[in-house]
Amino acid sequence: MTLQRDDFEYAGLNSRDDLQVEMGNVVLPSAPAMAEQVTDIPAMYGNQFNGTNFTSRTINIPVSIYCADNQDRFNQIMHNLSGLLLSDDPSDNGKEYPLVFGFEPKVTYWGHITAISDPAPINMGMYDMTLTITFVQSDPRATLPQVETPLKNGLNTITVDGTARTDPVIQVIPKRDLKYIGFSLNGGQFGLGPESPGDQATAVQPYTKVVNDPLGTMAMWTNDTNALSNMKTGEAYTYQGHSEIKTETSVMRPTVNSNGYDFGTIPTTGEDRWYGP
Known part of the structure; x- marks a missing residue:
């Protein structure tokens, strides 16, 4: 399903079709929560800096529910909202799920729902309400679509989108029997198997003649x-x-x-x- 610009999808649930809410303006945080680690040393001028902890990142998602004067429909939407977003299965307590916004459909945020605020009325006496869903990422990074490319002989340079470092996943399908297979990572360069054809010829000995x-x-x-x-x-x-x-x-x-x-x-x-x- 193609997301509209003012929709979001969490754990495969569409905000408009499944949760029956309309997303408001989402302001993404500029950075995760950071905690400076310092040690106060007696008689020292200043502190000893031990680094910064980059912890979780919180995204607040404002949503609106429009039910006019239909209280029964409003109650049903609230039950669905809490039941779908907050699992009561103990085995799900440690799971995190993907969150995708319609205004950036290629970016996926992994995290969990920590709070759903109480609804506040838009118009007094009506059941048009606003509330906020609090989504927290344990790993504050986001992911872009996976890039797959075959490796060629020699040096391969692969450029991917994004702003953070990422580790490649390399899949090797041998075209002939191999007794030895290995790799080395030196400054980002990846090597597989023996370096020379002569070494490879002596390494390929899958059977011993008796x-x-x-x-x-x-x-x-x-x-x-x-x-x-x-x-x-x-x-x-x-x-x-x-x-x-x-x-x-x-x-x-x-x-x-x-x-x-x-x-x-x-x-x-x-x-x-x-x-x-």
Whole structure:
């Protein structure tokens, strides 16, 4: 829904359609509340300055309710207003929600409602009222729309709108297997992975070769020394069983005998050995 200039939206609720109120002139505060931290040191000329705490920021939103002489409608709007803005669910007590004004729809303020003032009549004897909604930001900064841009080879300079520093969120989708991935931030420069192609080539080792079988057959599950002579492992090996080619699919499988597949007899000693096919 497109916000009108004199509307606001809080936690997805539109001021005009959901809360049934009209927003007045909102004067944004120039800065959050600030608290100077100083230490009074005896016999010292002046104070020791320890910095300034930038705390929460408060935005007062004046709204009006127009019900003429319809008291029932006014009461219903007030019930809706307090019920929608002030949750009675204990699990929501620690949550903050986005606030967006129609006069700056790209800026989002995150915070919570701390007060709804008592309504004051605009015209005596009528149920046209004004009141103020107090919105407090724990983090006094506001956010602008997220900017997404692909990174190119070399130095990338990304400029975003706003007046405060922000940290980038970098998503990496590797195009090949990586054993090592890392990054470094030096003065705002971001680097990913090894610096040179040579380092990258040695870093990409997703698998460790434990058997070298130049015949590509795993020696056909045979104990023939001529077939086994080219097979190398890092430890002692024992090969057992036999194999055959299944004629329907040309796939090698264990030999089938009256007892089922012939996997051979696994030796009872040498548990640390590699047992083949």
